[in-house]
Amino acid sequence: MERKINLLLLLFALIGGTIGFALGEVILGSLLGEWPRFIVVGLYFGVIALCIGLSCLIAELISPRLSGTSWRQRYTGLSWMLLVPATLVLLFVVSGLLQLTYGLSFGGVKQVKDIVLVIDNSGSMAETDPDNERFTAAKQLIDKLESDKRVAVVQFSDTAELLQPFTNLRTQAEKDSVSAAIEALEPTDGGTNFTLALEESMKIINEKADSNRGTMIILLSDGFSDSSIDEQIAAYQEQRVVVNTVGLSVVDARGTELLQYIADSTGGSYYDVTEANGLTLAFQNIYDTIDDRTLVTERTGVNADSTLYMLLRLLSLTIIGAAIGVSLGLVFDNRFLAVSFGAGGIVGGLLAGFILDSGLSGRSFWDPVTRLTAVLVLAAIISLFTFVVPIKENTGSKLRGGGRKIGSGSSSKSMGRPAKDSRSHGF
Incomplete structure (x- = not known):
């Protein structure tokens, strides 16, 4: 288990987050008010997760410092297959359900x-x-x-x-x-x-x-x-x-x-x-000012200063951040990356929730800046958390077909010489 950082992945995650944010703003501007809010918010975070996942996948294909060269050689086809369901679909479902909960009326206040x-x-x-x-x-x-x-x-x-x-x-x-x-x-x-x-x-x-x-x-x-x-x-x-x-x-x-x-x-x-x-x-x-609450827009009406809905937004963004982190681990088919990215998503999602809840004000210029800041903070923390939670390459002892890898589980000596340590030492 090692602590690593792929700076190229960090850069690409920020680029992907920016592209996802731009596409998400188009979704908000064109669909919010026309489609159900849970669908719009689900698409918003699903597209962001897809763009971050795609960018991270490209970064690791160029420089596989986290997932390892064995992943690039053998499992990239599986990663491409998992990309859309693990990011867009997963986050659409998770974010949509969280938006449904956030849109409910609590404390006797009716929408x-x-x-x-x-x-x-x-x-x-x-x-x-x-x-x-x-x-x-x-x-x-x-x-x-x-x-x-x-x-x-x-x-x-x-x-x-x-x-x-x-x-x-x-x-x-x-x-x-x-x-x-x-x-x-x-x-x-x-x-x-x-x-x-x-x-x-x-x-x-x-x-x-x-x-x-x-x-x-x-x-x-x-x-x-x-x-x-x-x-x-x-x-x-x-x-x-x-x-x-x-x-x-x-x-x-x-x-x-x-x-x-x-x-x-x-x-x-x-x-x-x-x-x-x-x-x-x-x-x-x-x-x-009608209180049509969404996780990514200003909270208005009688619940504008509600502590309950503030906490609910923080919890929702924390779960969404964790889901994005886990989705990246699924793309790379690496449980160690899923744990590390998921932990980073929890921290990044919580910070993103604070940024949104304190920064959204209903102003046409400032609100997009607030959402962009939240997305970039989330993407950066997820990318850097492999230096906090150690990971290792998902090389396993068996091939996908059930056979054993050459050299896997062999004696520590071969032809009278110690076997080479094949672990990756990257930082």
């Missing part, structure tokens, strides 16, 4: 699947939103909602009315029907009553058939309501329903404070929009 749009339709909106940009923004948001989401629409002024009950959005026709209901809205001359708006929204939440689906409110208004809302806020807090608020050209400072209070009290966010054409971006930013 948001239903959205209630609460739209101010009072008389003052004719001045702050003369072109009905709020309706356009609502329709654009509905078009972007994933197929597993449902939406309901409430309009309010000095009264509140359910415009559209919870509707599935699996097809474009269903989305179009909701958009048509919003398009048919006519401005009123009424005032602004947040109490009735919140009561009507809570009513439809309590009446919906599937109570296991988490709900989020998006409330848009341009004014101030002097009615008491403490009772309504307590109901939202009890059911852990987040209310995000949008203030459009709010002139009265009390209106801004009230909308901010509603959001803060329920764990939501307040968005101040000065021009009506900025409502689309505000709605999109709110939708992006």
Whole structure:
């Protein structure tokens, strides 16, 4: 058993990790939100493992310092056969299962699947939103909602009315029907009553058939309501329903404070929009905060600072790191390398988990840099761990066919001379 380092393998592992990261970012950008998250995350880590495994295999073919020359001479065909199932397939399964677990809701917090749009339709909106940009923004948001989401629409002024009950959005026709209901809205001359708006929204939440689906409110208004809302806020807090608020050209400072209070009290966010054409971006930013957790993206919503999900991410990345390390050992058909790389994967995966959990922030530039850093740290530690956990060449005493190797198990003397020590001495 010897401690060795193949610097060429380290270099190639970093190159492979970079290529895998680039391909993984394409997968995230094109499939996340379109395909189930466990499939996307499984593909992400599967592709990274495949690229690292391929690069390490090429490095050992050029300079077999870890697996030995006997592997290069006799077993490279088997390594090529094992490459895809041992990396891509294995990590797809492991990462997909871990993502399924990470996506579960614990501690009574339900994953948001239903959205209630609460739209101010009072008389003052004719001045702050003369072109009905709020309706356009609502329709654009509905078009972007994933197929597993449902939406309901409430309009309010000095009264509140359910415009559209919870509707599935699996097809474009269903989305179009909701958009048509919003398009048919006519401005009123009424005032602004947040109490009735919140009561009507809570009513439809309590009446919906599937109570296991988490709900989020998006409330848009341009004014101030002097009615008491403490009772309504307590109901939202009890059911852990987040209310995000949008203030459009709010002139009265009390209106801004009230909308901010509603959001803060329920764990939501307040968005101040000065021009009506900025409502689309505000709605999109709110939708992006829905807690659709993945192991490689920012954790948002009520679980953004959850210790439980932080630990779950660290554990998941540790398991993924170990799986990548073991997969490399399988590619080389060497149990000693599997143990060494696997141990390195545990350490590297834990560090990668810390990097992701502390570095992901939702920013379009910084998040890819964070993921790249995590991948490179993981690949480097796996490659270097053969200097920590000793290995030896997997030469064995028998051939694959069951026959004994020439010279294997022979006497320590041959023709009167000591037999040569055939062990590899590399560092």
